[in-house]
Amino acid sequence: MPSEEAVPACDPCLGGIEAISTAVLAMSGHLEVREVLRRITASARSLLGAEYAALGVPDDHGGFAQFVVDGVSDEQWKAIGPLPRQHGVLATMLHDPAPTRLADVRRAPAFEGWPAAHPDMTDFLGMPIVDGTEILGAVFLANKAGGFTAHDEELLRILAAHAAIALSNARLYERSRELTLAGERARIAHDLHDAVSQKLFSLRLTAQAAATLVDRDPGRARAELAEVARLAAEAADELRAVVVELRPAALEEDGLTATLASQAQVLDRAHTATVAFEARQVRALPAAQEAAVLRVAQEALHNALRHSGAGSVRVTLTGTPARGAVLRVADDGHGFDPDSVRRAGRHLGLVSMRDRAAAVGGTLTLESAPGSGTVVEMEVPGA
Known part of the structure; x- marks a missing residue:
């Protein structure tokens, strides 16, 4: 959806450079995706002086994989109910890389209303978070005294560009951590098979041999039982070592x-x-x-x-x-x-x-x- 007012082709937002720098530092100092989303949302709201802010990351089923709000209390959020679906103004923004700036979101052609407990919103500014050609999500701001301006839109555009980098980095970090954990699990499983399983197999064979020698050759049976004790002790050592590695440091x-x-x-x-x-x-x-x-x-x-x-x-x-x-x-x-x-x-x-x-x-x-x-x-x- 195009903006109601075009952004002027002038030196963009020099007055907001320090504020943007502060916002970028706040959101780039974290690696967990959920925390990065929260920081982006809070930074956008603070930067533009809005009453409400939200950030949605879409899933592949018409809903949101994650949805973060700022300016709404926990009690209000619980009363609002389930996460929104991708419809109305939100859906438009998730499929169109252009920003959306409205004097009254309730009068937008795509507006479909909101739950009864939802706070009342009028002026609205939304900005997709884009990485190349992929829309990673969108940040929404509402209710600013005096309404949102072209200057606000440009500030949010710059912030969204940095947000895309921070969010992409956080996703890569979490994926790397998942792969690392998978590798650790595979290595520990391999260790269990190579060390403990083989020792237990040897222990069983040795115990069987001892059982057959008890009457015929008690001396050899005692030696085999001593070997059983040794193998059992080694298997216990191996299990304890694996448990140590499974414990989170x-x-x-x-x-x-x-x-x-x-x-x-x-x-x-x-x-x-x-x-x-x-x-x-x-x-x-x-x-x-x-x-x-x-x-x-x-x-x-x-x-x-x-x-x-x-x-x-x-x-x-x-x-x-x-x-x-x-x-x-x-x-x-x-x-x-x-x-x-x-x-x-x-x-x-x-x-x-x-x-x-x-x-x-x-x-x-x-x-x-x-x-x-x-x-x-x-x-x-x-x-």
């Missing part, structure tokens, strides 16, 4: 240093190998860096405890002068030839660890040789 509540210390302590109890942790002059890191360091530490510990035959593993986290940090995971296991492993098509999680480091601007190195143990070192920058 409390990064937000405890921070990286405390979380790593806790994980090392639990793994030390769960495995026969000694697991020690030390931190030196570590400052708080950005959330993305802390998450990457934790995941790399978990992967390196996984390799050391499950594959290296190590008697001890030492984890250190050291702060750098540039406010970054260096993670070091060293074991005294049998080591390996990295080139041979790579040629054989086995990666031991190295690709994943390097990708995690690179994603936060860090680097990852690995040193290992047969009989010499393994050292994984990751360095990340600070804020």
